[in-house]
Amino acid sequence: MSLEQDKETVNLVDQVLKGEVSRREFIKRAAILGMSVGAITTILSACGGAAATPTATKAAAAATAATGATKEQIIIAFSATPIGWDPDLSGLTGANETMYLVQDGLVRWKLGSTSKEAGALVADTANYPKSLEPHLAESWKSEGNTHIFSLRKGVISHAGNEMTADDVKWTYDRAFKLQGIGIYIASMGGLLKADDVKVIDKYTVSFTLSLPPDVFFKGLCINQACVLDSTEAKKHATADDPYATKWLPTGDAGFGRYKVVSMEAGKQLTLESFDKHYMGPAPMKRLVIREVPSSANRLTLVDKGEVDVVTELLPRELETLKGKGNVRVWNLPSGNMGYYEMGWIFPPFDNQTVRQAVCYAVPYDQIINEVYRGFASPATSVMPSSFPGYKKSYTYTYDVEKAKSLLKQAGFGDGFSTDIAYNSDLPLHEQLAVVLQTSLAKVNIKATLKGLTSAPYLESLLSFDKTKKYAIEVSTAGQNEPDAYYWGMGLMHSKSFINPSVVKSPELDAIIEKMGAETDAAKRNDLAGQMQDLVNTQATWATWAETNLQLATGSAVKGVTGYLTDHFLNNLYI
Amino acid sequence: MIRFISRRLLFLVPQALGVTLVAFFFVRLLPGNPALLIAGGHATPDILRAAEERLGLNLPVWEQYWRYLNQVVRGDLGNSWYTGRAIGLDVADRFPATLELITITLIVCVILGVGLGVLMALRPGGIMERVTFVYGLLAGAIPEFWFGLILVFFFFYMLGWFPAPMGRIDSSFTVPTVTGFLTIDTLLAGNLAAFWSAVSHLVLPVATLVFVYTGQILKMTRVTLQEMLDSDFVEFARATGLSKMQVLRYALRNALPPVVTVIGINYGYLLGGAVLVEKIFAWGGFGQYVVNAVLQSDYLAIQAFVLVAAAFNLLVYLIVDVIDRIIDPRLRQAV
Numbered sequence: 026m027s028l029e030q031d032k033e034t035v036n037l038v039d040q041v042l043k044g045e046v047s048r049r050e051f052i053k054r055a056a057i058l059g060m061s062v063g064a065i066t067t068i069l070s071a072c073g074g075a076a077a078t079p080t081a082t083k084a085a086a087a088a089t090a091a092t093g094a095t096k097e098q099i100i101i102a103f104s105a106t107p108i109g110w111d112p113d114l115s116g117l118t119g120a121n122e123t124m125y126l127v128q129d130g131l132v133r134w135k136l137g138s139t140s141k142e143a144g145a146l147v148a149d150t151a152n153y154p155k156s157l158e159p160h161l162a163e164s165w166k167s168e169g170n171t172h173i174f175s176l177r178k179g180v181i182s183h184a185g186n187e188m189t190a191d192d193v194k195w196t197y198d199r200a201f202k203l204q205g206i207g208i209y210i211a212s213m214g215g216l217l218k219a220d221d222v223k224v225i226d227k228y229t230v231s232f233t234l235s236l237p238p239d240v241f242f243k244g245l246c247i248n249q250a251c252v253l254d255s256t257e258a259k260k261h262a263t264a265d266d267p268y269a270t271k272w273l274p275t276g277d278a279g280f281g282r283y284k285v286v287s288m289e290a291g292k293q294l295t296l297e298s299f300d301k302h303y304m305g306p307a308p309m310k311r312l313v314i315r316e317v318p319s320s321a322n323r324l325t326l327v328d329k330g331e332v333d334v335v336t337e338l339l340p341r342e343l344e345t346l347k348g349k350g351n352v353r354v355w356n357l358p359s360g361n362m363g364y365y366e367m368g369w370i371f372p373p374f375d376n377q378t379v380r381q382a383v384c385y386a387v388p389y390d391q392i393i394n395e396v397y398r399g400f401a402s403p404a405t406s407v408m409p410s411s412f413p414g415y416k417k418s419y420t421y422t423y424d425v426e427k428a429k430s431l432l433k434q435a436g437f438g439d440g441f442s443t444d445i446a447y448n449s450d451l452p453l454h455e456q457l458a459v460v461l462q463t464s465l466a467k468v469n470i471k472a473t474l475k476g477l478t479s480a481p482y483l484e485s486l487l488s489f490d491k492t493k494k495y496a497i498e499v500s501t502a503g504q505n506e507p508d509a510y511y512w513g514m515g516l517m518h519s520k521s522f523i524n525p526s527v528v529k530s531p532e533l534d535a536i537i538e539k540m541g542a543e544t545d546a547a548k549r550n551d552l553a554g555q556m557q558d559l560v561n562t563q564a565t566w567a568t569w570a571e572t573n574l575q576l577a578t579g580s581a582v583k584g585v586t587g588y589l590t591d592h593f594l595n596n597l598y599i
Numbered sequence: 600m601i602r603f604i605s606r607r608l609l610f611l612v613p614q615a616l617g618v619t620l621v622a623f624f625f626v627r628l629l630p631g632n633p634a635l636l637i638a639g640g641h642a643t644p645d646i647l648r649a650a651e652e653r654l655g656l657n658l659p660v661w662e663q664y665w666r667y668l669n670q671v672v673r674g675d676l677g678n679s680w681y682t683g684r685a686i687g688l689d690v691a692d693r694f695p696a697t698l699e700l701i702t703i704t705l706i707v708c709v710i711l712g713v714g715l716g717v718l719m720a721l722r723p724g725g726i727m728e729r730v731t732f733v734y735g736l737l738a739g740a741i742p743e744f745w746f747g748l749i750l751v752f753f754f755f756y757m758l759g760w761f762p763a764p765m766g767r768i769d770s771s772f773t774v775p776t777v778t779g780f781l782t783i784d785t786l787l788a789g790n791l792a793a794f795w796s797a798v799s800h801l802v803l804p805v806a807t808l809v810f811v812y813t814g815q816i817l818k819m820t821r822v823t824l825q826e827m828l829d830s831d832f833v834e835f836a837r838a839t840g841l842s843k844m845q846v847l848r849y850a851l852r853n854a855l856p857p858v859v860t861v862i863g864i865n866y867g868y869l870l871g872g873a874v875l876v877e878k879i880f881a882w883g884g885f886g887q888y889v890v891n892a893v894l895q896s897d898y899l900a901i902q903a904f905v906l907v908a909a910a911f912n913l914l915v916y917l918i919v920d921v922i923d924r925i926i927d928p929r930l931r932q933a934v
Contacts, residue, residue: 102765105891108681204649209641274683290682291693291891292766292883315765318878318887321748322764325756331763450894480631480896483640515641522643 097310101334102317109274112249113205121591127279128251131162147587150507176228182254183284190230195255197222199268207249214241237544254278282307333579340398357587359574360409360504365567370527371496380564382431384421387567401570414509414553428468440469446495449476505589509553513537622905633896677899686903695779697884701869704808712813716820738814744875747807764880769796804880819861823854863919867912
């Protein structure tokens with residue numbers, strides 16, 4: 026899709042949502058612009074969504090008046106203002122939600138409708154590679170292991186500098202030097218050193234990989250894989266700080282759709298549409314992100330129409346908003362999963378039969394219905410269903426008798442004692458731990474709960490040391506890299522430094538390694554299926570749900586997007 | 600008096616040194632590796648090592664302390680491990696918000712606590728005593744964060760009498776910072792609309808804290824004043840024919856020292872007590888800042904809070920002691 030077509034599409038969508046263009050006219054023009062049937066249907070259903078009834082319309086008008094949510098401004102309430110948007114140094118959720126607004130990447134996911142939520146557009150990760158779209162890169166081609174990207178010409182940064190291949194090179198040099206969060210996925214994708222990124226000419230850059238390109242290309246869509254304006258960043262560098270690490274976290278070196286207007290840490294971040302963006306002005310002129318730490322207050326604020334978008338509400342809070350005409354609760358498919366991870370280094374969890382017994386002891390429906398109040402979906406694999414290569418493979422159901430029988434078979438008919446660790450900073454973790462503790466008691470497994478704050482919890486998850494780790498760990502992991510090899514290599518391979526359950530399975534290692542070297546997509550997916558089947562048999566993780574991505578919006582917001590774990594602010598339609 | 604104040608100020612130096620030592624080492628007793636939290640779950644051993652070096656965590660602990668002390672002596676509280684921002688700037692931004700909240704709270708607590716305490720002492724066994732008894736039970740049992748949420752629910756959500764719990768002032772106002780107290784800065788800027796916005800945003804958080812913290816002042820006033828009113832010298836004063844107001848003034852002056860002490864202690868408690876209230880009302884103050892710092896294992900930010908809180912408390916106790924000496928001449932003569 027050309028630059029002009031992009032702009033035209035955005036304007037057209039804007040017009041139909043505002044009612045300036047009839048549905049018939051929209052369909053005709055959308056077809057000319059090459060919009061897919063799915064996208065057309067989704068946008069039209071968003072037009073006839075929550076504000077369809079007179080009551081909802083009145084409430085919507087009232088909400089609009091209360092927030093002033095016109096096409097000028099959207100107010101979003103987060104639990105914390107982003108700490109920054111440095112792709113290498115700024116971690117945490119809030120930072121992820123800001124990174125993609127301020128900074129763009131070379132490619133992006135095509136958005137498609139989802140059957141789970143009318144009016145929502147989600148990243149079409151399942152149809153990789155067809156669903157990768159040009160963004161800052163106009164096109165790319167592969168020559169063996171080298172992948173050459175032609176950059177879009179005339180892309181201007183917020184500071185007024187044109188993007189060139191030097192910016193891409195500098196961004197990756199920085200990432201490799203700082204060894205921050207950003208470089209992990211690229212290196213897992215086979216980009217091993219800065220010298221493998223080469224400037225061919227002013228608008229052409231190449232990447233030489235040591236692996237087939239799937240992980241790397243998908244990784245180009247994550248927030249951290251953005252391009253920085255090196256000219257602007259270098260103005261803030263010093264001899265001691267050549268990569269502007271002090272400035273960049275809250276400085277603006279972006280080519281993204283929104284520029285930073287002001288940042289008051291702990292209070293408010295204000296972003297404004299960057300009208301010189303290659304896609305033209307953003308759907309909203311201004312985004313205001315307010316820090317509202319209390320989820321009860323975020324609930325109240327969106328209900329009263331004081332804010333337009335809130336996140337991180339508890340399931341019972343989301344439930345209270347359902348059915349209200351002035352608020353919509355969105356439940357988007359994502360890469361978020363829930364697990365009880367059993368550590369192989371803790372007997373008897375080194376026994377596969379024992380792990381299988383635990384999987385049969387988990388009350389899956391209770392977790393989805395009572396803990397998640399129906400906002401989670403049953404897990405049908407250890408991997409998210411949105412991943413390419415996903416296979417319906419999770420075979421465990423809640424069956425106490427089966428669990429007891431397996432324990433007896435393994436020689437633990439009288440049960441045993443164990444620990445369950447959870448992150449006490451996360452609201453649902455304790456509840457999830459208690460549910461498991463209660464269920465395990467029914468099969469004579471006596472579990473002691475260990476609530477840990479974030480730092481020791483993370484240490485427990487990532488440690489291979491029995492003194493710092495616990496036998497069972499509650500995990501609610503968000504996975505934004507939709508690749509089965511990446512998933513397996515990071516989480517299940519015996520040589521991975523992550524491998525939370527300290528799995529040591531040569532058979533599983535072999536499948537994962539073979540997948541990483543496989544270039545044929547069909548064979549790769551087949552290997553992914555084998556991996557999922559084996560992980561299911563080994564029962565390392567009792568996978569209770571796909572926990573999805575929830576947010577609540579005022580009725581002025583008619584459409585949202587989702588990108589596995591974030592990106593829902595990218596294309597809000599009002 | 601000048602010698603007394605000078606001696607106390609001199610003591611501040613070793614006290615502050617002790618506080619830095621305690622803050623530094625106790626914070627490092629927090630479990631978990633903060634570098635891992637900053638580097639994230641995908642941190643390879645190399646990435647983790649790089650993060651630890653950036654934060655200075657790879658150095659021996661005494662060397663870390665020495666570097667920290669050198670910084671603090673130069674007035675540098677270090678940089679937040681999360682935001683990268685100078686903590687001194689964060690303190691300058693956030694502390695006035697907290698100070699405004701707790702100072703106004705204290706003023707209201709004193710007016711209500713002393714006023715009601717005097718009334719109760721003058722009319723023992725009356726209806727005020729029964730009401731205060733129930734209030735005392737509730738104030739002791741109800742957590743302030745819950746009470747704050749209840750106030751938000753009734754007065755914002757149901758009745759719409761007060762603004763949303765989203766900060767100190769309506770975001771449409773831009774007020775030049777002079778003192779950091781919005782109630783003062785808005786008046787200095789001559790912006791009455793902004794002033795009323797700041798005041799209306801203060802009502803619910805102040806009410807939350809006043810509900811919890813007035814009780815001690817009220818009780819202390821009532822008890823000590825009652826004692827004075829029952830004492831021999833007051834009996835003598837009445838017998839000599841002094842008016843009720845004059846007798847009350849004598850009794851009150853003698854009852855004040857312990858009341859002033861309790862007020863001072865409460866002022867210090869408020870600094871900690873405001874933490875949860877700031878979170879509820881998204882106040883953007885120092886308390887909210889330190890909660891995030893604790894959750895993120897941002898050691899330097901936590902240490903800065905301990906240091907600032909300790910300095911604040913030491914200063915408050917000094918002021919309390921000076922006031923006590925002004926009220927009570929016997930203390931001025933004490934060695």
